[in-house]
Amino acid sequence: AQSVTQLDSQVPVFEEAPVELRCNYSSSVSVYLFWYVQYPNQGLQLLLKYLSGSTLVKGINGFEAEFNKSQTSFHLRKPSVHISDTAEYFCAVTPTGANNLFFGTGTRLTVIP
Amino acid sequence: DAGITQSPRHKVTETGTPVTLRCHQTENHRYMYWYRQDPGHGLRLIHYSYGVKDTDKGEVSDGYSVSRSKTEDFLLTLESATSSQTSVYFCAISEPNRQGNEQYFGPGTRLTVT
Numbered sequence: 001a002q003s004v005t006q007l008d009s010q011v012p013v014f015e016e017a018p019v020e021l022r023c024n025y026s027s028s029v030s031v032y033l034f035w036y037v038q039y040p041n042q043g044l045q046l047l048l049k050y051l052s053g054s055t056l057v058k059g060i061n062g063f064e065a066e067f068n069k070s071q072t073s074f075h076l077r078k079p080s081v082h083i084s085d086t087a088e089y090f091c092a093v094t095p096t097g098a099n100n101l102f103f104g105t106g107t108r109l110t111v112i113p
Numbered sequence: 114d115a116g117i118t119q120s121p122r123h124k125v126t127e128t129g130t131p132v133t134l135r136c137h138q139t140e141n142h143r144y145m146y147w148y149r150q151d152p153g154h155g156l157r158l159i160h161y162s163y164g165v166k167d168t169d170k171g172e173v174s175d176g177y178s179v180s181r182s183k184t185e186d187f188l189l190t191l192e193s194a195t196s197s198q199t200s201v202y203f204c205a206i207s208e209p210n211r212q213g214n215e216q217y218f219g220p221g222t223r224l225t226v227t
Contacts, residue, residue, distance in 0.1 A: 034215065036218075041221075042220060042221075043117075043203060043218035043221050044156075044205075046215055046217075090156065094214060099144055099161070099163070099207065099209055099214055100171070101156075101205075103157070104155055105153055106155050
C-alpha cells in the first residue's frame with residue numbers, strides 16, 4: 001500500500017523568502033512522484049514530476065523538487081516566493097505501472113507581503 | 114489547459130435525492146477518474162474508468178456509482194445523497210501510454226447536501 005505524508009498543513013512565508021514544502025511517502029514498490037498546485041476555486045495543475053533519472057526535478061513557476069530514495073522524500077522548494085504562489089500544494093505518488101494517484105492532505109502556502 | 118469540463122459547477126440538493134455529475138473531455142484519453150476533496154483529507158479516489166463500460170472502485174466508493182458509455186463522458190451518480198457527501202468533486206483524465214501517467218484535472222463541482 002502507498003501513503004503520502006505532508007508534514008505541514010500551513011506554511012506562511014514572507015514575499016521573496018525561500019520556501020520548502022515537505023513530502024514523505026511510503027511504498028513497498030517503486031513509485032512516480034508528483035507535485036500539484038491548486039489556486040483558489042480552481043482544479044489541480046501539475047507543477048512537476050519525478051519519473052526516473054536526475055533526482056533534482058525542475059517544474060513550472062520556478063519550483064523544483066528533490067527525490068531522496070533513502071529518506072523516501074520529495075520536498076518542494078522555491079528560492080524566492082511571490083504573492084501569486086499563494087495556493088494549496090499537493091504531493092502525490094503512483095506505483096510504477098499503476099494508474100491510481102495517492103495524494104497527501106495538502107499544504108497551504110500563504111505568501112505575506 | 115486539458116479539455117475537461119464538469120457540470121454543474123455548483124449544486125445544492127436535499128438529503129435523499131439522486132444527483133448526477135458529468136465530466137466531459139475532448140482529449141480522447143482512455144482513463145477517467147472521480148475524486149472528492151475534503152479538508153484534512155486531500156483528494157480521495159471514488160471510482161475510475163479504463164475504457165468505455167470499464168470501471169473500478171476507488172478508496173471511497175460507497176454510496177456512489179459511475180457510468181461511461183462514451184470515451185468522452187464519465188458520469189458520477191449519488192443514488193440518495195447524504196450530508197456526508199457534501200464535498201468538492203474533481204474529474205481527472207490520463208493516458209496510460211505516457212510515462213508516469215500524469216493526470217489532468219477539471220475545474221471541480223461543489224456539491225452541498227442539505
